[in-house]
Amino acid sequence: MRRLGLWLGLIVFVAIGALIITAIAAKVVVDNQQAQARGVSLRSCDASVGPTQPGEGERGTVDASKLDDEQKGIVALIISIGKQRTLAPRAWQVAIQAGMTESGLHNLTYGDRDSLGIFQMRPSMGWGTYAQVTDPTYEVNKFYDVLLAVPDWENKRPGDAAQAVERSGFPDRYHKWEPMAATLVENVGQVVDVVACGTGLGQLLPPSQAAAKAISFALGEQGKPYVWGATGPDSYDCSGLMLRAYESAGIILPRVSQDQYHAGAMLPVREAQPGDLLFLATDPSNPETIHHVMMYLGDGKVVEAQQTGVPVHTRAFSFDEAEVVPQAVRPGV
Numbered sequence: 001m002r003r004l005g006l007w008l009g010l011i012v013f014v015a016i017g018a019l020i021i022t023a024i025a026a027k028v029v030v031d032n033q034q035a036q037a038r039g040v041s042l043r044s045c046d047a048s049v050g051p052t053q054p055g056e057g058e059r060g061t062v063d064a065s066k067l068d069d070e071q072k073g074i075v076a077l078i079i080s081i082g083k084q085r086t087l088a089p090r091a092w093q094v095a096i097q098a099g100m101t102e103s104g105l106h107n108l109t110y111g112d113r114d115s116l117g118i119f120q121m122r123p124s125m126g127w128g129t130y131a132q133v134t135d136p137t138y139e140v141n142k143f144y145d146v147l148l149a150v151p152d153w154e155n156k157r158p159g160d161a162a163q164a165v166e167r168s169g170f171p172d173r174y175h176k177w178e179p180m181a182a183t184l185v186e187n188v189g190q191v192v193d194v195v196a197c198g199t200g201l202g203q204l205l206p207p208s209q210a211a212a213k214a215i216s217f218a219l220g221e222q223g224k225p226y227v228w229g230a231t232g233p234d235s236y237d238c239s240g241l242m243l244r245a246y247e248s249a250g251i252i253l254p255r256v257s258q259d260q261y262h263a264g265a266m267l268p269v270r271e272a273q274p275g276d277l278l279f280l281a282t283d284p285s286n287p288e289t290i291h292h293v294m295m296y297l298g299d300g301k302v303v304e305a306q307q308t309g310v311p312v313h314t315r316a317f318s319f320d321e322a323e324v325v326p327q328a329v330r331p332g333v
Helices: 002-037 057-065 069-084 089-103 136-148 158-166 171-187 210-220 238-247
Strands: 264-268 277-281 290-298 301-304 313-316 327-331
Touching (some): 057 171, 069 089, 069 136, 069 171, 089 158, 158 171, 210 238, 210 290, 210 301, 238 290, 238 301
Antiparallel strands (some): 264 327, 277 290, 277 327
């Protein structure tokens, strides 16, 4: 009887602990929902483009401060024509990145073969006459004309959209000026929060009620060992823990972290709420290099299955950590 009583006591203790964890998780999510509901405008958030690295806004500011008068004038022209044509700020950013990469935002009268001007347009390739491709107003309008003909350009990363126009043999080089271009769009173009695309008719994405259940599950698995490829119930890898946590809330995620990145609503990582998934990648600007996923708990904490030899645990987290992917994902939305 005494042993039976001990077992019953242990079961009751575990059950109460689970209820406490669930209640705490639910309160965290509800509190954040209420805070977010106060004075928050609807946002059309294109979180997959814009400055790639959390904290790179400083780099953009530094780079922008080094521009000379000609460069500043060309930036102002790009933005002015973009506004006149009622083009989205994303188009201005693409043009600035392309111009900075091709000519350093100078209206050059020379270049590779017959390449000329801000965007190194070639008369021999049908971009216009010599006089046209060295006329800044013509050049900017011509760039926009070609950009608008690129399928789905507005959903591409700005550097990739620039490459689609320029067709360079070095396609990745346009990404270098992403932070600077975003900074210029914000400040010269007077666009608030270009990373989140400003205000618009997009849907505000509050944390799901399922997040409370997912958090509760993940916290309840603390102490279980990390095993690569494991999906529970006795051990987990990083994506296996997220898979089972959201499965407990009725949301089915893909098996691996790179696929989980595409399994929900995307938002800027600094706007993450409890239950959102955060990712690490060897190249944070390239989702194909994602190698780790964890769950944000709020207040600078995450729960994760990190690596071999480290059991499931919670830890302090900073958005400025190395390898943080600049987008968080909200499953089930």
